[in-house]
Amino acid sequence: MDPNAADLLLTGGRVHTVSGGEAESVAVRGGRIVAVGSSAELAGLAASRVLELEGRTVLPGFQDAHLHPTSGGLLAIVCNLHETSSAEECLAEIKRYAAENPEREWISGDGWSMDFFPGGNPDRERLDAVVPGRPVYLENRDGHTAWVNSRALELAGISRDTADPADGRIERAPDGEPSGALHEGAMDLVGALVPPPTPAELEQALLNAQAELHALGITAWQDAVVEADTLAAYRAVAERGQLTMRAEGNLLWNRSRGEEQVDDLLAMRERGSLGRLRIRGVKIFQDGVLENFTGALLEPYEGTDNRGLGMHEPEELNRMLTLLDGHGFQVHLHTIGDRAVREALDAIEAAQRANGKRRDARHHLAHIQLVHPDDQPRFAELGVVANAQPYWAAHSRYVDELTLPFIGEERARYHYPFASLVRAGAPLAFGSDWTVSTADPLAQIEVAVTRVQHP
Ligand SMILES: [Zn+2]
DSSP states (O other), X not given: OOTTOBSEEEESSEEEOTTSOEESEEEEETTEEEEEXXXXXXXXXXXXXXXXXXXXXXXXXXEEEEEOHHHHXXXXXXXXOTTOOSHHHHHHHHHHHHHHOTTOSSEEEEEEOGGGSGGGOOOHHHHHHHOSSSOEEEEETTSSEEEEOHHHHHHTTOOTTOOOOTTEEEEEOTTSOEEXXXXXXXXXXXXXXXXXXXXXXXXXXXXXXXXXHHTTTEEEEEEEEEOHXXXXXXXXXXXXXXXXXEEEXXXXXXXXXXXXXXXXXXXXXXXXEETTEEEEEEEEEOOOXXXXXXXXXXXXXXXXXXXXXXXXXXXXXXXXXXXXXXXXXEEEEEEOSHHHHHHHHHHHHHHHHXXXXXXXXXXXXXXXXXXXXXXXXXXXXXXXXEEEOGGGSSOOHHHHHHTHHHHHHHHHTTBSOHHHHHHTTOOEEEOOOTTSSOOOHXXXXXXXHHOOOOO
């Protein structure tokens, strides 16, 4: 056989190349593209397999702009509730997992959904009934609320006398007793006691995630949160030559520490370039989520005087952005509510005023669920990327029961305003936020276009 023959010839399609051009045919040999051109140009090429595309589209590979690969890859090890669709199914799965893992001191995992419970809040009593002796800590699908049992609350010393932390809320029964749901910063009160995954488990988790996402056509990802243990796992996998995903990562800004942590962030960035790995970003949470009223709003939630939770005071955020931008970091801000979005844009503007707009910094605002019309043109003006999760922009129970009634009609008009942002010149990037929702890019693009989810 001709040693120069391609293994695979894709022909007669619409091929979008990386450089933005269009072609009709692609030839692949040994896992690499060896020729791209019109069908006529490649017609003479010998190939062991020919695929007639009949006008179908070929893309170079998807890039997921915001996701959590290690959480995804760890689902094979922890108590995985992502496939459940009710509180009863969750409880059955928790009971089964606890019985099958008698050696685990803690039952931990994630994937329950707020719409399984009245008001979005699960209770500790039903968890006590299925796992009475061991502590249980389970995060919900978006990672902003944890469901814990009585044993876990007891070990963490949380009682009716425990005050809410500044950056979170302990859900309570009418008598003031913790009811089993911990929001945002309050999650750490128990979460800090859960034994972390071992280095070997984290490395396996990355490989699991990589295999699963490659199968969906994803060739590059932006890890939303990288910490010291995940960085070590990335490095180990990259050193063995097993990192086949092009991986960008954001180091987590630790809210319990101050600006002195920049030295540690710089040291981690220093170790963050290896093979296909690039660690150049810093992740800052500026608010929570709307479903538990921690998303930061310009005007209060309907029928309340609560404007949500701004994690950093505006002056503090301005200083942080100026510092990180000055060190050449790309800052990735979690911003759900219209107040968080505005405060983040203000902070980026402050950083540009202080540092000059000398470089193409491309800071990201992730999630952008509510963007006030006045702020929509500012993405283009400041060169900020609107990092959206299109799969969420549909009439799911999350949106219809836990969000829209509390933001009202006026704000509903700028809920997930992707097209408005694009019309205002914003660079728009899509990410799945997997494991919050599906990593399948085609399912996400479908919702971006139709605003209907097909589960
Ligand atoms: Zn995320």
